[in-house]
Amino acid sequence: MRGDLYAADCPSRQVLDRIGDRWSVLVVSTLADGTLRHGGIAGRIHGITPKMLTQTLRGLERDGLVHRTVYAEVPPRVEYGLTDLGHDLVGLMRRLEDWAETHIGDVESARSDYDARATASRK
Amino acid sequence: MRGDLYAADCPSRQVLDRIGDRWSVLVVSTLADGTLRHGGIAGRIHGITPKMLTQTLRGLERDGLVHRTVYAEVPPRVEYGLTDLGHDLVGLMRRLEDWAETHIGDVESARSDYDARATASRK
DNA sequence: CTGTATCCTCTCTGATACTG
DNA sequence: CAGTATCAGAGAGGATACAG
Numbered sequence: 625m626r627g628d629l630y631a632a633d634c635p636s637r638q639v640l641d642r643i644g645d646r647w648s649v650l651v652v653s654t655l656a657d658g659t660l661r662h663g664g665i666a667g668r669i670h671g672i673t674p675k676m677l678t679q680t681l682r683g684l685e686r687d688g689l690v691h692r693t694v695y696a697e698v699p700p701r702v703e704y705g706l707t708d709l710g711h712d713l714v715g716l717m718r719r720l721e722d723w724a725e726t727h728i729g730d731v732e733s734a735r736s737d738y739d740a741r742a743t744a745s746r747k
Numbered sequence: 748m749r750g751d752l753y754a755a756d757c758p759s760r761q762v763l764d765r766i767g768d769r770w771s772v773l774v775v776s777t778l779a780d781g782t783l784r785h786g787g788i789a790g791r792i793h794g795i796t797p798k799m800l801t802q803t804l805r806g807l808e809r810d811g812l813v814h815r816t817v818y819a820e821v822p823p824r825v826e827y828g829l830t831d832l833g834h835d836l837v838g839l840m841r842r843l844e845d846w847a848e849t850h851i852g853d854v855e856s857a858r859s860d861y862d863a864r865a866t867a868s869r870k
Numbered sequence: 871c872t873g874t875a876t877c878c879t880c881t882c883t884g885a886t887a888c889t890g
Numbered sequence: 891c892a893g894t895a896t897c898a899g900a901g902a903g904g905a906t907a908c909a910g
Contacts, residue, residue: 635851636772636844643843644767646903649759662872670754673904678873688857699871700910709853716846720766721759723839728758730832734811769883785892796884801893822891823890 642687647672647680649717652689652706656714659693659705689713765810770795770803772840775812775829779837782816782828812836 631637642648650669654660660668666677681704684690689710695701706714754760765771773792777783783791789800804827807813812833818824829837 635847635854638851638854639843639847640766640772643763649763673906674873675875675905676903679903686858686861687854688861689854700873702872709850709857712850713846716843719842720762720839723836724758724762727832727835728761731758731761731810731812734832735809738809738811797893798885798895799883802883823893825892 642683643717643720645680645683647676648684651677651680651684652710652714653717653721655690655704655706655710659703661701661703665704684710765806766840768803768806770799771807774800774803774807775833775837776840778813778827778829778833782826784824784826788827807833 647669650672651665654665654668662674662677662681665681666672666674669677672680681690681692685692688707690704691707693703693705695703770792773795774788777788777791785797785800785804788804789795789797792800795803804813804815808815811830813827814830816826816828818826
């Protein structure tokens with residue numbers, strides 16, 4: 625049977641919440657092609673702050689989507705990469721991106737129509 | 748070429764934002780099997796307030812995912828249903844749900860491990 | 871370089887009461 | 891029945907400064 629979408633603690637909800645947060649998808653997507661260091665990720669995602677990057681990475685690491693490797697060097701080096709689970713999820717994210725790119729035109733024209741109608745009927 | 752995921756106004760971002768909001772996925776999912784009235788939706792989604800339901804429906808309608816039909820009767824009747832675009836998106840949502848159900852066990856054990864390690868190393 | 875610690879704002883969300 | 895209006899709380903996210 626299907627999970628109960630209406631329960632706040634439903635698996636679907638949790639996955640959706642993660643996908644919905646501001647940076648997780650971007651970070652996972654950035655790591656899709658290989659491991660990167662903290663600074664390397666920050667450089668590719670415009671606008672992310674160190675705090676949010678760390679916070680996002682911790683959440684992904686906790687969920688088993690990202691693995692973190694610390695090299696005992698001076699200066700310290702820390703690399704992040706996707707786990708098998710993370711790679712698996714990337715596939716789904718790509719489909720979402722594809723859908724967005726394929727249908728964004730429809731969405732935008734729908735918005736224009738809607739806004740035009742709303743403006744026309746404004747009292 | 749791919750869209751620029753790193754831009755805040757990227758199509759992917761907008762779709763992701765909608766999926767991430769609290770009620771949109773639930774509402775779309777509820778409408779997947781057929782049209783429903785305002786009260787009918789509210790009755791199936793436990794915890795949603797009239798205000799949030801209306802707000803969510805307006806957003807979905809604006810994006811062309813849901814269509815709204817008003818019947819000039821007494822008392823008034825308003826029905827909501829998915830557009831073709833909405834039905835298309837439901838397919839993707841189902842895959843997300845399937846992924847969640849398949850892998851939630853992995854995620855949960857990863858969390859347990861992570862939390863156990865964090866507790867063990869707490870200063 | 872790789873984070874951590876504060877503070878602060880802003881949006882989302884909910885509770886409540888009211889209208890056509 | 892199907893909303894709308896208003897107020898208020900909570901929490902995510904951002905700016906900034908600092909530490910190992």
